[in-house]
Amino acid sequence: MGGNGKKAHVELALQTTNDTILRCVMVFGEGVFEGESHVVHPKLRELSSELRVPLFPPRDVPIDLHIKALVGSRTGQHYHVFELTRQLPRFATYAPVDPLSAPEPHGKATFLLHERLPRIAMWLNQTFLFPAEIIASPGQVLEKHFLGLRTSLPLILRIGIDGKAEVLTDDMDIAGDVIQSLASFLNLEDLQVHADFPSEAQKIETLLQKADELQAVRDRLSTDMADNAGIIRTLVIRAEDARILRDWASMKKWYLELAGANRELVNAYTIRYTNSTELSETLKQVNQIVQRAAKLRVGKYKALVVNGCRAAIRDSNTNLLVRVMMNGEA
Template identity: 30%
Template sequence: MYKSAFKLYLSDPVHAGQATIGCFNGSSLSLTCVTNAGKVFVHTPQATNIDGDNQVKYLNVNKQISCIASGTIDPMLRRDVLLIGTPNNLLAYDVEENRDLFFRDVPDGVTSCLVGKLGSLSTNLALIGGNCSVQGFDAKGSEAYWTVTGDVVSAMAFANFTNNPGKELLVGSKDNEIRIFQNEQVIEEILEIDEITGLCPVYSSKFGYALSNGTIGIYNSSRRVWRVKSRHTPKCINSFDLNGDGVPELLSGWSNGKFEVRSEKSGETLFKENFSAPISSVLCADFRSNGREEVICITEDGEVKGYLQADSTIGKTIEDSKKSAESLSQLQHLRTELQQEIKMYQNANFQAEFSNPGQAKVDTKISVYIEKMQGDYSLRLVIKSAKTTAIKAVVVEADGIFANEVTFYPFPEEKDTAFFPVTLISRMACVISMKVLLGFPLSNFYHAVNAEIHLGKLTSFVPAPSDLRSNFPASYVKFKVKDTIQRFVSWVDAAFQTNLTSTTNYNKDTFEMGFVSSINKMPLVLTFNANESIIVISTDDMSLAGEVVQDFASFLGISELESVNDFPKEMEEFQGVLQDVESYNAVRLTISADVADRTGAIKELVIKGEEARILQNMSAVRENYRQLFHLNKDMVAEHEKKALNHKALVDSLKKVNNMIQKASNLRVGKAKSALVTSCRAAIKANNMRTLFKLIKQGTA
């Protein structure tokens, strides 16, 4: 179906996920990869030397490389620039001129990089993902963009998430969330069940994603279209219209050497090929400069294979035949189901002749709901069937709830009502899918009924007794709204899956409702003051308060919301983090000064030692090199101190960025993005008093 365009073998192995293609000379494309030894090589097929061999340029970075990317960030150059990210620095390198465009220290670290135009910005930026932050640099290396995320950035991509002009930035992080940024503002958050390892645009508002647990799939905006899971790990994903039908497919490379092409509509496998080594990267470009874009699959042992797009007429024929095959398969499946149903009815009639219990009716209805137990603040799932039928067993499937994702619960008592506990491990929206096996008591025939129930982020909270006021959380967030108690209670019912609408007295001036988390038993109190139109969310967890605010604003369609808050315990811890950052920076400067002094002493000792050797003064040679040996040991010890200090500094900076992220989630709209910008300015100016005021009040 798919024609192989070319195959070649590189002289060096390729590090996983670290390959890019760029037009570095302005006319032809070059494949750039990172070797396992930390070197960067640039392979240009069109450039040949006298012997006719492909020329390969090597770049020695002499640092651990965390990511690479290529793209145009300086329109005056009219060619691509190579971005090389290391744990602490970003290098923008002009391959053609063999010079640095800029070199920047990045205290937040560099874990992912990308080149492109974000939202309303007029020029391309070099976007860098790090510890809870995303930074953007222009062609001069000046910071032109900065925002915060919830954890270390593990993947980034541009996509037209909203189907509006301009593209949004998709950011995946190690806290299992995909955040969609429109300029500095987060417009959507999607929580997955494991770390995000890959993101790519597919078609229109669709984008692909990959997780570290072996899952790949496609979202259409915030709605999941499909997903599949493998016991192997996806190394990379991309999209390309390989079958020529006008719609890109999702391409994926795996740790077992498998290259897959899947339909963007259903996830059906259209093509696959196995390589002898894990796939490093899957790229798309006109690599051979013949006017035809190709899919380029690169393995970690250096094998490179290209695939051509199928002819459009062939692609249409394949698509038509595929639809016909799907229709035929559906009809055959329906015929099999009907035959099995007829057979079951025949068996049931045979049993009825001997007065044995029969089978449950095909149209038997069941009801499924979550019951919240106030005694121990736990949740359980309740399944009810018609009184004439018994529940034999249930097969439950859900992500992030059960250890094996699929769990089988038998019910030996065979009653019309069944219960089983639901133990949530995080505040994560999910869908519990079930197959309930029904039948008459003592019958050997079952009827499987499908059912599902949706759990929201706040479903894990159980209503608490009215005397929770004595244990009121000391921390809170407070904001003013233009809504009624009725709408507020409607949101509470929808978010917490309660039934307060029919029991609430709407004539009261104040509505108050307490909850306790079934996960960690943390209290949460919601208060609505009807006279002042003020809502107070009381909890000691700032992250939880932010989730409640965002859910409330989303449900009621609020686009702008300002708030004030007071979280004394978290702010006290944050003050300690800021003091740690200041201390670690002071230690870093001291160590750097000591290293500079020792470096000068080393140079002096080497010169003296060589002079003594030339003069054949062996005692002076031994003395100089003895001092040099001890000085080198001191340098190694200082390097270890510097490494430990840097790790502690990065961890503290991550906590600082995380606090800004939590504080921004207490606001909505312009107030949210303005807070992030103002906090960044306060940190740069080392104005901690203003930073604290911004976090609490939103303005300085």
């Protein structure tokens, strides 16, 4: 899990079956190490038959680890090179924990599965790391508790004997990844999901309110800038007329007013640019939440969520947007 000054991580444990020692280990893994590889070369006094390599996967994807280990005797100068390939499961960074070690999350996704529990247990064994293989017996509830090593957030998977499945977590992105992985393993073409993520619902409401306020400010700034542009055109004409008439006092007056109006226009442009950048970032966050809500579903239900959310955003209907995100339909 972590300790000794290191953040929580997955450990790759290597051990020989006799008195030989591991002199050096090279691990190659795409996206796991900087430079795609990592070399462990213990000091002479620390040589042993066992070696542990900390792994920090940045994303929840299966990773192929290619391992080369130099094994030999303590006094020898020649070493055998052993080459191994192991796959790090997709959800290796979620450590099994005791059910009482963490409170139950507030967010959850609920759906129905018409599948035998042993097959779901097979998916668990392939995508998570367990001390021992999970065996599910028909007629029993399958429930597993995990703790995310990167996020420190609890994750609970619960599948009842009636086929009702629940993914409990406060991170909608994690729930979507779990559902997509399970649906792919079970070859599900369509899957409807009822979601309940209070924090995401509150966040989308706040973002949409902020977007409306920013849009109102942008419209007002555009009107003010158009008025300033008209004033500048008038001042330019007056200043040029005064120059032609050699009315230097009036010309100086109009050009001073023109400089002031120009400064106001430049300031307005700066404010509008900041407003536009903030509005773009806000709408980007709204789109990311919509994509996370869509990822909770599979097939036609995923498309329904995307289309329903777009329609709700277009109509500025926040209540409809939240309802589509959580129920999968209007």
